[in-house]
Amino acid sequence: CSCQYVTGTVDCRGAHLSQIPANLSVTTEYLDFTNNSISNVSRGALDALQGLQYLMLDRNDIAYIEWDSFRALTRLSELHLDHNSLTDARKEMFSGLGRLSLLSLSSNELETFTFLYAKDLDYLKILKLDRNKIARIPAGAFNGLINLRYLHLEFNQVTYLEAWTFAGLWSLELLYLNGNRISHTSYQAFAELQSIRALYLDANNLENISFEVFKNVKTVHLALHLSHNPWHCDCDLQRTFSKIYQVTRLSIADYSNITCHNPTELRDVPMGSVRLCIAELVTILIITATVILATIAAIFRAANSRKRKLMRTRHCHVRDY
Template sequence: MPDVECKNQALETLPDSIDPETQVLDISGNKLGFLPQDAFRRAGLLNLQRIHVRNSRLTQIDPGAFNELKNLVEIDLGDNLLTSVPSLALRATPFLRDLNLAGNPIQRIPKGGFEYVPQLVKLDLSRCQLVEIDPQAFAHLKLLESLKISSNRLTTLNNNTVKSLAQLHAMELHDNPWDCDCRLRDLKLWIENENIPHPVSPSCRTPNRLTGNDSVQV
């Protein structure tokens, strides 16, 4: 089945006449701005398994943009202009396994932000502008194996946010301004007790005695 690339062509809408048997579609580097309702269904692309829409100036995704894409397992929305998780649009993709939202100006992840994608295995939220993640943000992600929240503005993270992630095998926390006080103690102990790999150790912003320390301590 064909893979189709339509990268860096200044497209403002999905191109016409794409083979309906296409399983992998890469339309990164365009000027889409908005994914409308039934965007892929109207183009006859119901066999898509992977969609890459990186760096395409996306500011909004209609709740019905991915309607009828029953085989979709990967969506890459990295380096766009989304200010929130497109939770409602993800209702149509219950079997999604890999979601990349890195590099979007998302500041908060609400409770249940990923409730419609319980099959997620990989989630990338790095290089956003996160300042807050609700303790129940990942509550539905029982199968999640990889979580990236590096290079954000997080100062603390409730232990309840991640302790339900029983399948987690990789986590990236570095390049956040962590306040290494007692609130982070449970998180630190959980990471150690569960032996969660984190390739780069996070460092502390405060208190002053720990500033720049290459690992979170309390």
């Protein structure tokens, strides 16, 4: 193969490789196979590289990774598999990677995945699953990634967030869910995120959302990103945003960019300039005042009616005398 060798580094970018070569130096620490035609990673192909710390397999044709293919790479820190053809990602593919801090699977064809109880990945800090075809995130799918800090799930096809979707992610700080199709979320979806600092829900299909979704997040401070959703601007939504601002540990980072989509007369109007709750309150007060006035008027009419009857009765008594 036409790879470039420098002490500890093997550069095989664009070397027209269809498989991982067998003659790699055992002292290799940095290995780059970007932009080749490798279609799979087979068990044993990398076993000799026990000192490897960085492995780049971006922009190949990888559709299959045999279980335990990376088991010998106990010192591996970063594994890049972006822009391949993987449809599934399971913890068994990454067994043995006890020192892995970054796993990138961006821009594949992923539809399913599970890292449930992935004990070998408990050192992982960054997981990138963005730009795939993920439509559902099973509850507890990440349970076991106790040190994960950054989770990228943006630009997938997720429509609903189940209860306990992110259970076990106690160290998670940044969660990217922007660019999906999320229209509903369980009150308990984010309940166990104790360290979350920023939650990106912008550019989804949210028309409304309950304050309870964020109320259950126990963190020091959480910045929410909610713009570019088709919000239905009504008093309930405005009340939700108002409650968020009343909680000191919550804020909306992009509030100035949030606009109404419905009703039609408010389309593209900034949410911050709409005073729906005030209008609703005024309407309620007017209705209440109208009812009170009508009641008072009815009481007066009844009193006047009784007075007239009493006067007629007295007049009749006078005539009898």
